[in-house]
């Protein structure tokens with residue numbers, strides 16, 4: 001099992017002495033990013049089953065913004081610290097712990113609580129940092145790579161030569177999805193919202209221009225042109241976390257036996273610090289509602305998932321992470337790094353929809 005592999009030792013000689021205080025970004029209640037406060041607080045020694053980690057880098061996810069705005073169903077009630085992943089060095093272990101020891105460099109999954117300079121995490125949601133990686137890459141990896149593996153392979157059944165549409169292909173999950181498809185030998189059609197991201201995918205990731213499309217008013221015609229480029233009748237798989245107006249043109253172009261894997265609704269995101277309820281209600285009421293009966297006659301399927309569900313299936317996580325690392329062994333592309341103290345600014349940049357790859361905080 002991956003979690004029993006010998007962990008990498010701290011690669012950057014981070015301090016591995018136990019930590020007694022930490023700083024966290026806490027929000028008193030969801031609703032607005034402006035409610036985030038940087039707080040210093042004591043950190044108790046790790047309890048049984050816990051491992052203390054001095055965090056060196058925190059991975060940001062679009063879900064963190066949704067959670068702080070109150071648009072994420074898994075958001076805790078009341079005050080919480082956002083953050084689903086980080087990387088750092090083990091500084092102390094709970095009573096009886098034998099798997100981890102101070103000095104181990106680790107990747108950490110948390111069900112919230114990740115925006116912290118130190119934390120006590122469950123011993124079961126840590127992984128050894130792959131050798132040769134730095135903390136930024138390690139903090140950038142778990143959520144987005146697991147999402148790509150789970151959506152494309154575990155649910156989507158992606159395989160060699162499959163034609164796969166990837167929405168937001170230059171984003172954090174998107175680049176991991178492209179890496180996974182490269183590994184599988186599948187053929188991606190990448191969709192992005194801005195021309196500069198299109199150029200980034202062609203110039204930096206070597207995708208053929210005919211297979212990198214803008215989600216603009218020519219979107220439907222561009223999908224047809226990309227399918228013609230591959231000589232394919234339709235998409236074998238669509239991997240989409242945008243939803244909204246982009247959904248139906250892609251859904252209608254699924255090949256028979258094609259699967260549409262929906263895992264988010266970025267189109268519901270507003271650019272303001274707090275959501276606009278009227279605009280949100282309007283988008284919600286106008287959302288696409290595919291008819292399951294109509295799917296029978298055309299042999300197409302729709303699947304949806306929230307990865308955070310897997311946090312509760314802790315016994316499945318080691319195998320899931322092992323499969324993910326086999327499929328996507330390269331360190332991810334970190335597109336932007338901010339200081340820990342600038343977390344709200346980093347979240348606003350992510351929220352604005354212009355970032356490529358992963359956004360991280362350095363502690």
Ligand SMILES: NC(=O)c1ccc[n+]([C@@H]2O[C@H](COP(=O)([O-])OP(=O)(O)OC[C@H]3O[C@@H](n4cnc5c(N)ncnc54)[C@H](OP(=O)(O)O)[C@@H]3O)[C@@H](O)[C@H]2O)c1
Pocket residue numbers: 060061062063143144147167168169170171172173174191192193194197241242263264265266267268269270305306307308350351352353354355356357
């Ligand atoms: N279900 C799950 O378990 C799960 C897990 C991880 C992530 N997700 C979802 O997957 C998506 C990607 O996550 P990520 O963390 O890797 O983020 P990301 O792709 O780095 O950033 C989100 C992207 O969404 C696109 N977008 C579309 N409409 C938008 C709008 N109205 N405002 C802002 N951005 C908009 C933008 O790219 P383009 O304009 O280029 O499309 C933006 O860059 C998110 O929707 C996230 O919620 C779901």
